[in-house]
Amino acid sequence: MAEEMRVLLEYADKINPEIADEYVKIGGYVGLEKARKMDPNDLIQEVRSSGLRGRGGAGFNAGMKWSFVPKNAEIKYVVCNLDEGEPGTYKDRIICEKNAQALLEGMAICGAAIDSNQGYIYCRGEYPFIVKLLKNAIKSAKELGALGDFNIEVRMGAGAYVCGEETALIESIEGHRGEPRFKPPFPGVAGLWGVPTVVNNVETFACLPSILTNGAAWFAGIGAAKYPGTKVLTLTGDTNNPTYFEVPTDYILRDVIYKLGGGVKGGKKLKAVQVGGTSGAFIPESNLDTPIDFDSMGAIGAALGSGAVFVMDETRDIVDIVSRISKFFEHESCGKCNPCREGTFRCREIMEKINSGKATQKDIDNILLLSRVMKKAALCGLGQAAPIPIESTIKHFADEYARKIV
């Protein structure tokens, strides 16, 4: 099994994503039509039984999330997370560029399920061309009548990684500083402007049309049983094939690198691969024969995350790369809570000390202690995940650290 399986990207480059009519000709908006005829409870149950789990990183069952939305609330919102700030990730951009109408249809299906007629897409500030594409796509779908009374507004972020966190994203749409909120209440109960709000990732929404069209059982039968469907991956770093792929979720990581990726660039050996973006764990060669799905990755102490796959060859300096990553977290910490604001600063400081050959074993012990504190005490996922690259490399690449300490 070394083939891609294209569902979301089946018609990539064959249709114009801005033109709803072209999407309809390949069977688009049939899923929404079906969804609208269903009882909302049955619709939620259908999505739930498909096993679709969030593609934004946390892997929560989508139908289950929708079921928490109170039925009696007058106003509810559907929000699409297109912040895509995780370094090495560009799959949501690709989904929009190749199949934006599926995203719009997916949002409208969610609207039918929770009885909402207003959606927002929060698009990162680095993608102004995608904002334009989406606005054209929405206009075209509206003109065709494909979305019915469901409206979608596009809002633009402004260069803050933390705004990918769902409550920070909501704060940002409201026009505030993008600082995460305390949870609970969860957005499903009190989200945008205080009303029930479903936040899902682009890829999660884009999976919905085919689930409705082909049935929950069809979707549940693809890939890994507990995290079914396909996943769009983006391959970066020392690979021969730095591009995107869509694969069933039981696809093996080794095949991603050697079959789809064509192996390590320049015929070199692999040293490490980081899956899920910059907040993911570094994975050694010995763990490559693992399926990419959420639970299998978790079982080896890693995470599927956003589906970014960053390949590093044998010549790469792990400590130097992790130092760079620690600077990312220091820069992106929003500063709301102390364990992360101070912790990311100290992590960067200690990592640079190690990288410049001035650290001792005591510094390594300290950074491991700090990591434990951050994982437990940080308010949001940013501060909780920041130490993961550090911990995982001290664990799997101890030699690299030993070489640099005095």
Added chain:
Amino acid sequence: MADYKDIIASCKDQKGGIIEAFHALQQEFNYIPREALTEAARVFGISEAQAYGVATFYSYLSVEKRGKYIIRMCESAPCHVAGADELLKAIEKELSIKVGETTSDGKFTLELTECVGQCQATPVITINSEPLFNVTAEVLPQVLSAYK
């Protein structure tokens, strides 16, 4: 040049749309001028301090005057291993400025950024939000010469 008041007024119907207004202002002026910030605070019904707090939270927004072309150099891990450090040095040398500065002719401002989501062709820089791919020290002068 469009009036900042008109630009802000065009966004006022969007609930919570102050960030949209800031984007629109930057589209015109490349930064958020002081008097525009004051006006935006008034239109969106928040204090000037709050508006300033929003404008300075986001790395894409600036309350300092910037050049005609804003160069942002990606430093995230995939660009880092592809030679972002060397490229940054080359840009600084070519333009005789450091990160955060603007050339004396007001043409280029140099900033750092994290991943801009174009890691299929590293290292990446953006100039006024347009991504440029596989930029190396060798091709840099030619790349920059396209910006008059």
